[in-house]
Structures are given as structure tokens and as C-alpha cells.
Amino acid sequence: MKAQWKDASGWVLLVVGLSLAWYGLASANDFVFQQLSLTPNATLIYLPAALRIIYPLVFRSAGVLGIIIGSYFVVQDRVNDGVIDIVSLAIMSGLASLIGIGLFKMLFTTKPGLADLKTVHFFALGSLCAASNAVLLNLYFAMTGRLLQPFDHAMTIFIGDVAGTVIVLSILSFVLTFFISRRRV
Numbered sequence: 123m124k125a126q127w128k129d130a131s132g133w134v135l136l137v138v139g140l141s142l143a144w145y146g147l148a149s150a151n152d153f154v155f156q157q158l159s160l161t162p163n164a165t166l167i168y169l170p171a172a173l174r175i176i177y178p179l180v181f182r183s184a185g186v187l188g189i190i191i192g193s194y195f196v197v198q199d200r201v202n203d204g205v206i207d208i209v210s211l212a213i214m215s216g217l218a219s220l221i222g223i224g225l226f227k228m229l230f231t232t233k234p235g236l237a238d239l240k241t242v243h244f245f246a247l248g249s250l251c252a253a254s255n256a257v258l259l260n261l262y263f264a265m266t267g268r269l270l271q272p273f274d275h276a277m278t279i280f281i282g283d284v285a286g287t288v289i290v291l292s293i294l295s296f297v298l299t300f301f302i303s304r305r306r307v
Contacts, residue, residue, distance in 0.1 A: 133184055136181065136184045136188075137184050137187050137188050137191065138191075139188075140177060140181060140184065140185060140187075140188025140189075140192065141187075141188045141191040141192040141195070142192070143173070143188075143192070144170055144173055144177075144188060144189060144191075144192025144193065144196070145192045145195050145196055147169050147170045147173065148168075148169075148170045148192070148193075148196040149196070149199075150169070151165070151167070151168060151169045151170060151286070152165075152200075155167045155168075158282075160271075160274060160275065160278040161275065161278075162200040162201055163197075163200070163201075163211070163259060163275075163279070164259075164275050164278040164279045164282065165278065165282045166278060166281055166282045166285065167282055167285045167286050167289065168279075168282040168283050168285070168286040169286040169289060169290050170192075170196075170286065171248070171251065171252060171255070171282070171283035171284070171286040171287045171290075172248070172286060172287040172289075172290030172291055172294075173189065173290075174189060174215070174218060174219035174222070174251045174255070174283075174287075175219065175222075175223070175244070175247050175248060175251055175287065177189055177219070178219050178220065178223055179223065186216045186219065186220060187216070189215055189216040189219060190212050190213055190215065190216035191212070193211065193212035193215035193216065194208060194209065194212035196212075197211045197212055207266070210262060211259075211262070214255075214258045214259065214262060215255070217254075217258065218251060218254040218255035218258050219251050219254075219255075221250075221251075221254040221258070222247065222250035222251030222252070222253070222254045222255075223247065223250075223251070225250045225254070226243075226246055226247050226250050229246070229250075230243060230246065244287075244291055248283070248284050248287035248288065248291075249280075249284060251283065251287075252279070252280045252282075252283030252284045252287070253280060255279060255280075255283055256275075256276040256277075256279040256280045256283070257276070259275070259276075259279060260272055260275060260276045260279075263275070
């Protein structure tokens with residue numbers, strides 16, 4: 123019983139930490155790239171988009187829940203919509219990653235642990251997650267009658283998600299390469 127409690131509390135702390143990291147990165151993104159926003163939900167560089175790939179692949183269900191909870195607080199800060207809209211948009215953010223990763227697994231053959239991913243795989247993952255996010259958001263805004271510029275909105279989200287993913291993964295690659303090379307010396 124004690125071990126189960128420890129595992130459950132560790133899982134909850136992981137979800138809280140992932141949610142806070144998502145919220146922090148989204149807040150930093152809003153501060154730095156606010157001039158590149160078409161709407162509160164569409165910007166030309168969206169750094170947390172990389173976490174849509176990393177979280178589910180590394181942390182599985184805790185990662186998806188971290189995206190959803192973090193997105194809830196991000197959306198709540200950005201728009202004055204009702205709770206149903208905020209919850210719907212947050213769930214779609216987590217769902218977009220699952221759809222993108224699911225499509226990737228259907229299109230590409232990789233090892234089960236995804237340890238053999240190459241640059242082209244990360245580009246495909248980023249593009250598929252970005253496309254699923256853009257489509258889900260546009261569908262939602264179209265169904266609620268709030269989609270003003272469908273093509274501009276979808277392309278801004280897609281470009282922003284891909285650009286944000288490339289930036290974050292490039293920084294991570296540089297940092298990991300730097301620390302691994304220093305460790306060998």
C-alpha cells in the first residue's frame with residue numbers, strides 16, 4: 123500500500139511539474155514573441171509545440187495530462203471565454219499530440235521505444251502534430267462560429283508549431299551535445 127501511494131504521488135508530482143513547465147514556456151513564448159501573434163491562439167513561433175512531441179513520447183499519459191492541465195491555465199490567461207471553451211481548447215492541445223504521434227506511427231516504421239528516430243522523423247512528428255493542432259483548432263472555432271480567417275489561422279498555427287519545435291529541439295540538441303562532449307573530456 124505504501125509503495126502504491128508513493129508511485130501515485132510521484133505520478134501526480136510529475137504531471138504538476140510538466141504542467142508548470144508547459145505554462146512557463148508558453149508564458150515566456152507569449153512575452154518574447156507577442157508581436158508575431160495573429161490571435162491569442164495563433165502565433166508564428168510557439169515553443170511549447172515541441173513539448174507536444176516530447177511529453178507523450180517520454181512521459182506517456184502523464185505527459186498528455188501535463189499538456190492538458192498546462193494548456194488549461196495558458197488558455198485561461200489568454201481568453202475570457204467560458205469554462206467549456208477553455209477546457210475544450212486544453213483537451214484539444216493534448217489530443218493534437220496523440221493524433222500527430224498516431225499518424226506518425228502509421229506512416230513510419232520505427233523501433234517500439236522510438237530510439238532510432240532521425241532528423242526526418244522529428245520533422246515528420248513536428249509537422250503531423252502541428253497539422254493536427256491547426257486542424258483541431260480550426261474545426262473547433264468553425265463549429266463555434268468564431269473562425270474569421272481559416273487559412274491564415276491554420277497556417278499561422280502550423281508554421282508557429284513547426285518553428286517552435288525546430289527551435290526547441292535545436293537548443294536541446296546543442297545542449298545535449300555540449301554536455302556529452304564535455305563529459306568525455
